[in-house]
Amino acid sequence: MRLHNQRWRAQKRCAGNATIPPIASPEGLTAEKFSLKFALDTITWKAVIIGNNGMADVAVVSGYEGITFQEALGTGVVQTTTIAKDGKSVHSRHTTAIKKLTPTQCYGTCK
16 A cells, blocks of 8 residues: 555545445345545544545554554444555444444455
8 A cells, every 4th residue: 555645645445336245244245336435644644534424534543564444433333444555455334223233344455
C-alpha cells in the first residue's frame, strides 16, 4: 500500500463496484456488491469512511504489513476494515438491530 504525503490524497477504494465473493454471515456464504471508501490524512493520521450517508471518523492502526480502519457506532459495535500491503482486504461488520447480532465478514481488494 502506498501512502501519499499530500493531505487527503491517500484514498483507498475497497473492491470498487465489484462483487466480492464470499461474504460470510450466520446464514452462510453469499456474494453481493459491496464497496467502501476511506480517506486518510497522512500528516495527522486522521481518516474518514465515505459512504452513502456521508462521512464518519474512523480510528487508524498502521503497521509495516498494512493498515486497519475502525468505525465505532452508536450502538456500541465496532466495524473494522484491514488492508494488507498487497491490497487484499477484509471488512468485519458487527450489526445489532432489534436485540439481534448479525455479524458479517467481506473479503476483497483495494485499489
